[in-house]
Amino acid sequence: MSDLGSEPRAGGDLGSEPRAGGDQAAAGRRLSLLDRILGRTAPGGEDMERLLERRTSEGAQEMAPRSRTATQELVRESGQVLHLPEGVALDTGDIDVETPEDESMILNLGPSHPSTHGVLRVMVELDGETVLRVKPVIGYLHTGMEKTAEELMYHQGCTNVTRMDYLAPFFNELGFCLSVERLLGIEVPPRATWIRMLMCELNRISSHFLWLGTNGADIGALNMLVYGWREREMVLAFFEKVTGLRMNHNYFRPGGVAADLPDGWRDDVLALCEAIPRRMDDYDRLLTGQPIVQARMEGVGPLDADTAIALGVTGPLLRSTGVPWDLRRDFPYLAYDEVDFDVIVGTNGDCWDRYAIRVNEIRESVRIIRQIADMMPTGDFRTQDRKVTPPPRNRIDESMEALIHHFKLYTEGFRVPPGEAYVPVESPRGESGCFIVSDGTAKPYRMHMRAASFANLQSMAHMARGALIADMIAIVSTIDPVLGDVDR
Amino acid sequence: MSDRPVADQPSDASGVGTQEGPGGVRLWHGCPVVESLGAVVVHCNREDYLTLCRGLRDEGYAMPVGVTGVDYLTHPGRVLPEGIRAERFEVVVELVSLEQRKRVRVRCQVPAADPSVPSLYDIWPGTEAHERETYDMFGIRFDGHPDPSRILMPEDWEGHPLRKDYDTGHVPVKFKEAHQ
Numbered sequence: 001m002s003d004l005g006s007e008p009r010a011g012g013d014l015g016s017e018p019r020a021g022g023d024q025a026a027a028g029r030r031l032s033l034l035d036r037i038l039g040r041t042a043p044g045g046e047d048m049e050r051l052l053e054r055r056t057s058e059g060a061q062e063m064a065p066r067s068r069t070a071t072q073e074l075v076r077e078s079g080q081v082l083h084l085p086e087g088v089a090l091d092t093g094d095i096d097v098e099t100p101e102d103e104s105m106i107l108n109l110g111p112s113h114p115s116t117h118g119v120l121r122v123m124v125e126l127d128g129e130t131v132l133r134v135k136p137v138i139g140y141l142h143t144g145m146e147k148t149a150e151e152l153m154y155h156q157g158c159t160n161v162t163r164m165d166y167l168a169p170f171f172n173e174l175g176f177c178l179s180v181e182r183l184l185g186i187e188v189p190p191r192a193t194w195i196r197m198l199m200c201e202l203n204r205i206s207s208h209f210l211w212l213g214t215n216g217a218d219i220g221a222l223n224m225l226v227y228g229w230r231e232r233e234m235v236l237a238f239f240e241k242v243t244g245l246r247m248n249h250n251y252f253r254p255g256g257v258a259a260d261l262p263d264g265w266r267d268d269v270l271a272l273c274e275a276i277p278r279r280m281d282d283y284d285r286l287l288t289g290q291p292i293v294q295a296r297m298e299g300v301g302p303l304d305a306d307t308a309i310a311l312g313v314t315g316p317l318l319r320s321t322g323v324p325w326d327l328r329r330d331f332p333y334l335a336y337d338e339v340d341f342d343v344i345v346g347t348n349g350d351c352w353d354r355y356a357i358r359v360n361e362i363r364e365s366v367r368i369i370r371q372i373a374d375m376m377p378t379g380d381f382r383t384q385d386r387k388v389t390p391p392p393r394n395r396i397d398e399s400m401e402a403l404i405h406h407f408k409l410y411t412e413g414f415r416v417p418p419g420e421a422y423v424p425v426e427s428p429r430g431e432s433g434c435f436i437v438s439d440g441t442a443k444p445y446r447m448h449m450r451a452a453s454f455a456n457l458q459s460m461a462h463m464a465r466g467a468l469i470a471d472m473i474a475i476v477s478t479i480d481p482v483l484g485d486v487d488r
Numbered sequence: 489m490s491d492r493p494v495a496d497q498p499s500d501a502s503g504v505g506t507q508e509g510p511g512g513v514r515l516w517h518g519c520p521v522v523e524s525l526g527a528v529v530v531h532c533n534r535e536d537y538l539t540l541c542r543g544l545r546d547e548g549y550a551m552p553v554g555v556t557g558v559d560y561l562t563h564p565g566r567v568l569p570e571g572i573r574a575e576r577f578e579v580v581v582e583l584v585s586l587e588q589r590k591r592v593r594v595r596c597q598v599p600a601a602d603p604s605v606p607s608l609y610d611i612w613p614g615t616e617a618h619e620r621e622t623y624d625m626f627g628i629r630f631d632g633h634p635d636p637s638r639i640l641m642p643e644d645w646e647g648h649p650l651r652k653d654y655d656t657g658h659v660p661v662k663f664k665e666a667h668q
Binding site for chain 2: 138139142144146147151182183309310311312313314323325330331418419420421422424431435437439445446448450454455457458487488
């Protein structure tokens with residue numbers, strides 16, 4: 001993918017500690033610890049072929065190994081086989097104790113399991129500890145937010161979308177606002193654009209920090225959980241100062257942002273920029289340089305670039321396969337073409353690369369935030385278009401027209417010209433965006449959220465095949481799905 | 489209406505496969521191309537859907553960003569290019585070409601009497617979950633899909649919630665004094 005014209009940075013280039021056991025396989029793919037212990041030369045190893053051959057009452061049934069199974073075939077297989085309706089309990093009469101060669105079993109992981117990051121249910125077909133097939137079953141958090149959006153006016157819409165990907169609320173609001181603004185054809189003042197960028201990059205840090213903590217907990221580094229939440233809280237404290245809320249901010253509005261940054265925001269932001277890289281160095285010592293953490297992730301759950309693209313996988317998952325694809329650079333929105341940052345890419349597409357990319361993206365975001373703090377323009381924080389923005393509070397006390405205007409704006413909303421718009425943004429999980437169809441009224445005719453987690457979850461069946469059940473926890477963890485985003 | 493035919497030197501649709509159609513409308517694999525608020529949109533009828541998508545894949549649109557539906561039951565007045573029959577449902581497919589850094593949106597008309605389209609699963613396996621969601625929400629069947637079942641709603645759910653004739657539930661508001 002060198003024709004995309006970027007300078008890939010090595011994904012595994014982390015920290016000062018030399019990495020133990022980072023030897024590359026002759027085949028070019030990084031092998032997992034289990035592969036190395038068993039002396040395998042390919043991920044999953046030759047064992048996979050034996051494991052995937054099933055003796056059934058109709059003779060030998062063979063499932064081709066991952067390397068030889070087309071992307072389409074794999075899902076077709078698990079789509080048909082692993083489809084057990086909810087509430088169907090195992091009938092003990094079904095277990096055929098007389099045929100010991102068929103020892104595979106179907107296990108339900110979740111929907112209420114700490115490693116599934118919410119309410120994800122994963123149906124796993126296991127042979128011993130080896131995963132044969134995987135199917136994620138979702139919908140446990142479905143609340144019909146796209147239907148709700150059709151009942152809410154455009155200025156109320158942000159309160160709805162911000163609850164979707166609840167770890168990256170600003171990106172939901174941003175996708176919604178950009179689409180509405182494109183339909184309205186209004187320009188957002190520069191200060192609002194830069195405030196949005198600042199909040200989004202801080203949100204990327206907070207989201208990645210939470211991921212760092214839960215990922216640590218998933219692979220056994222339980223102390224990291226506390227640190228991840230602690231650092232995230234640092235960022236959320238700043239969010240609370242600016243927006244009044246830690247989460248679900250409803251801060252971005254069509255036409256700008258709800259309020260200007262508070263006094264002293266620059267000091268707070270620079271203090272964060274000071275603290276975060278120092279803490280990251282600590283976590284490099286705690287996690288990145290630690291042989292157990294490396295062994296849990298290196299060579300586990302590999303994904304190749306062509307499969308990732310065909311599956312519509314975006315974000316750190318896609319970049320880990322070596323595809324330098326970042327919407328901030330490839331389809332610049334806000335003012336990302338005015339700041340300097342690197343797109344972090346990996347090479348192996350395994351859990352370790354996904355880890356390394358997120359860790360480095362925290363550092364890149366700090367770099368962007370420093371530039372934003374320097375370049376923050378002055379001026380309005382929301383558009384002065386009176387069709388969209390309500391009059392200021394003090395005008396309402398003085399002017400009858402302002403009062404009427406305010407009242408009409410909040411009871412009738414503003415009308416948006418008919419049309420359709422979709423403006424994608426790069427959320428911490430990948431491409432996110434809001435597809436809005438307008439019929440000319442004050443409410444969206446149809447609003448669809450392109451959820452990055454929803455698309456990324458499809459890659460699980462491909463990454464987990466042939467892995468151990470314990471590796472599958474690491475795989476789910478590095479996909480980083482947010483179930484509020486998946487189910488909406 | 490913001491949609492206008494791409495007549496003079498289209499910015500994005502000038503690639504392989506486009507040709508001049510009647511009335512200055514550009515055709516891409518025989519389907520009219522319009523520019524809608526900066527996005528390139530290809531409209532098609534159901535019979536051209538699969539050919540168009542195959543053609544787009546072969547031209548480098550390797551990544552399926554999403555598949556979704558729209559129910560135009562209560563918004564019949566939308567503007568469509570010539571040759572496209574307005575139907576109740578639309579299937580909207582968003583595609584990306586990573587090499588060319590381009591996006592294209594496909595809008596396919598789906599009649600209410602027989603809401604089904606061919607599945608894109610064999611072209612892009614990543615449309616699997618999106619098509620299931622569209623089936624779940626709109627009742628549009630995707631022929632050839634490996635697992636045509638509900639994905640978000642419970643399996644025994646009746647109706648398709650995002651259809652415009654599917655009413656939202658209401659909780660009656662009880663006022664303290666109202667019962668007298």
